[in-house]
Amino acid sequence: MSDTCKALRGQLLYFVDDPAQAGEAAWRYHADGILWLEQGHVRLADDADKVLPQLPADLEVEHYAHHLLIPGFVDTHIHYPQTEMVAAYGTQLLEWLETYTFPVESKFADETYGREIAARFIDELLRNGTTTALVFGTVHPQSVDAFFEEAKQRRLRMIAGKVMMDRNAPDYLCDTPEQGYRDSKALIERWHGVDRLQYAVTPRFAPTSSNAQLDYAGQLLREHPGVYLHTHLAENTSECTWVAELFPESSHYLDVYDRAGLLSRRSVFAHGIHLCDDACDRLSESGSAIAHCPTSNLFLGSGLFPLDRLSEKGVKVGIGTDIGGGTSFSILQTLADAYKIQQLRGHKLDPFRALYLATLGGARALDLEQRIGSFLPGREADLIALDLHATPFLKFRTAHCKTLFETLFVLNTLGDDRVIDTTWVLGEVAHRRDA
Numbered sequence: 379m380s381d382t383c384k385a386l387r388g389q390l391l392y393f394v395d396d397p398a399q400a401g402e403a404a405w406r407y408h409a410d411g412i413l414w415l416e417q418g419h420v421r422l423a424d425d426a427d428k429v430l431p432q433l434p435a436d437l438e439v440e441h442y443a444h445h446l447l448i449p450g451f452v453d454t455h456i457h458y459p460q461t462e463m464v465a466a467y468g469t470q471l472l473e474w475l476e477t478y479t480f481p482v483e484s485k486f487a488d489e490t491y492g493r494e495i496a497a498r499f500i501d502e503l504l505r506n507g508t509t510t511a512l513v514f515g516t517v518h519p520q521s522v523d524a525f526f527e528e529a530k531q532r533r534l535r536m537i538a539g540k541v542m543m544d545r546n547a548p549d550y551l552c553d554t555p556e557q558g559y560r561d562s563k564a565l566i567e568r569w570h571g572v573d574r575l576q577y578a579v580t581p582r583f584a585p586t587s588s589n590a591q592l593d594y595a596g597q598l599l600r601e602h603p604g605v606y607l608h609t610h611l612a613e614n615t616s617e618c619t620w621v622a623e624l625f626p627e628s629s630h631y632l633d634v635y636d637r638a639g640l641l642s643r644r645s646v647f648a649h650g651i652h653l654c655d656d657a658c659d660r661l662s663e664s665g666s667a668i669a670h671c672p673t674s675n676l677f678l679g680s681g682l683f684p685l686d687r688l689s690e691k692g693v694k695v696g697i698g699t700d701i702g703g704g705t706s707f708s709i710l711q712t713l714a715d716a717y718k719i720q721q722l723r724g725h726k727l728d729p730f731r732a733l734y735l736a737t738l739g740g741a742r743a744l745d746l747e748q749r750i751g752s753f754l755p756g757r758e759a760d761l762i763a764l765d766l767h768a769t770p771f772l773k774f775r776t777a778h779c780k781t782l783f784e785t786l787f788v789l790n791t792l793g794d795d796r797v798i799d800t801t802w803v804l805g806e807v808a809h810r811r812d813a
């Protein structure tokens with residue numbers, strides 16, 4: 379049996395609920411814990427003195443002496459084709475799309491190029507401790523083939539889709555309502571449910587889709603229960619004004635998507651900064667999620683996300699890097715910016731809630747709570763070891779922490795890719811920092 383087993387010893391932390399609702403009952407922490415894995419899944423996570431007597435006698439225990447073992451990060455919104463354009467100077471959303479994004483995305487007509495970037499992108503996710511992501515492709519179906527082929531080879535749990543975009547974009551990046559429908563359908567049939575891969579119907583955002591295309595997106599969701607809906611929502615004030623002009627019949631931005639039947643517990647809307655109360659209520663009632671992308675919101679000058687308001691309404695929220703509007707693949711860096719955004723709004727984001735959002739909260743936003751995001755028995759063993767001694771300064775600073783709260787806050791604020799010592803996918807090492 380021990381061939382398929384692993385035992386990792388260190389500090390263990392995972393969430394079983396949202397700290398904003400459940401308080402201290404939301405997390406499980408074992409200062410000296412063992413994570414017992416079997417056939418790529420969690421068998422048991424508990425105090426070492428409880429697990430040790432149960433382990434097979436021949437099973438070697440791997441020690442992570444100054445590390446924190448947590449579930450892999452979940453990135454609920456990211457664009458793999460924008461990997462090469464992170465940190466593009468001087469513009470806000472609509473001009474940024476025209477100036478930088480569309481020209482770069484045109485390169486993905488070439489599937490070989492797509493494969494090259496997909497491999498680099500996934501390397502970068504794993505180096506940063508992200509094991510599941512909800513991913514935009516480009517309008518080209520082959521961009522999604524390239525991504526899924528790479529993710530399949532690495533045995534990752536990933537969700538992705540081809541962009542649907544039939545207007546207000548350069549001709550070389552536009553499909554038509556019918557072509558977008560047919561290409562998306564073929565990709566769903568090819569990829570949805572293959573190994574750990576799932577498909578997301580991906581209209582870019584309301585301004586670049588006609589009503590006819592949004593209706594086709596709704597038709598795809600009805601014809602293929604279980605596929606996701608992934609798009610952008612209310613990120614930038616000029617964008618919101620434009621949507622109101624383009625869709626005068628809709629009562630607010632989210633209503634454009636609602637009328638097309640795009641709201642469900644498998645719908646994820648990136649940003650959602652500028653929303654009215656009715657929109658928040660519809661997100662909540664429909665079980666839809668918001669992907670909060672703090673580094674992107676700061677970089678593109680989009681606005682300050684009202685986390686408290688959405689949480690009070692019961693809207694599910696996950697964390698997204700939004701590469702390449704976002705500036706870091708690191709979910710820890712992203713949490714550091716999330717904290718600062720809430721500071722500017724006069725609110726606090728405590729480190730337990732932050733780490734919840736990046737793990738179980740992300741899994742819930744993606745309707746994957748039964749599979750990933752915690753160390754409950756039976757969960758898929760995607761996890762990371764965070765090294766509290768990753769840099770001389772981090773070692774010094776964490777030595778001065780008196781509580782777990784403080785240590786986690788220091789990690790959230792100072793941590794980046796250097797902290798990710800090891801990333802495991804289905805119980806196998808997928809990245810070692812020092813290899």
Ligand code: GUN
Pocket residue numbers: 457471475479582583610613674700703
């Ligand atoms: N809205 C429409 N397309 C995009 C995109 O590529 N990035 C971001 N951040 N917002 C968008």
Ligand code: ZN
Pocket residue numbers: 455456457610648700703
């Ligand atoms: Zn985005």
